[in-house]
Amino acid sequence: MKRIIATASLAICMSANADLFDDAAKGIGDYVMKPMADSLNKRVQRSLAEGNGPMAKGARANLKQQELAEKEANRGVRRSVKDCMKPGNVIDDDVQECVQGYREKTW
Structure with missing residues (x-):
């Protein structure tokens, strides 16, 4: 047992x-x-x-x-082009990455 x-x-x-x-x-x-x-x-x-x-x-x-x-x-928050646009209404690769949420706006 x-x-x-x-x-x-x-x-x-x-x-x-x-x-x-x-x-x-x-x-x-x-x-x-x-x-x-x-x-x-x-x-x-x-x-x-x-x-x-x-x-x-x-x-x-x-x-x-x-x-x-x-x-x-x-990916972060997506934004509009207006929110991410650089001074002087410049749109470049940095702005596109900001719009897609890959980069924070630092300018």
């Missing part, structure tokens, strides 16, 4: 600890491994984009697409 109780207790403890290990592994994956893999991917893409090889054009396009995706993820 003691053996059955001990075995059942061990099984319960192991299943409870398995959840803890799963949570820890998920945390390590989300907060450590993913940023490291993303950083390595960007470094490889940049080195390929600098060259003239067959993968350079694709790497440059991929880097542009990643940059745009990061901007979209961190």
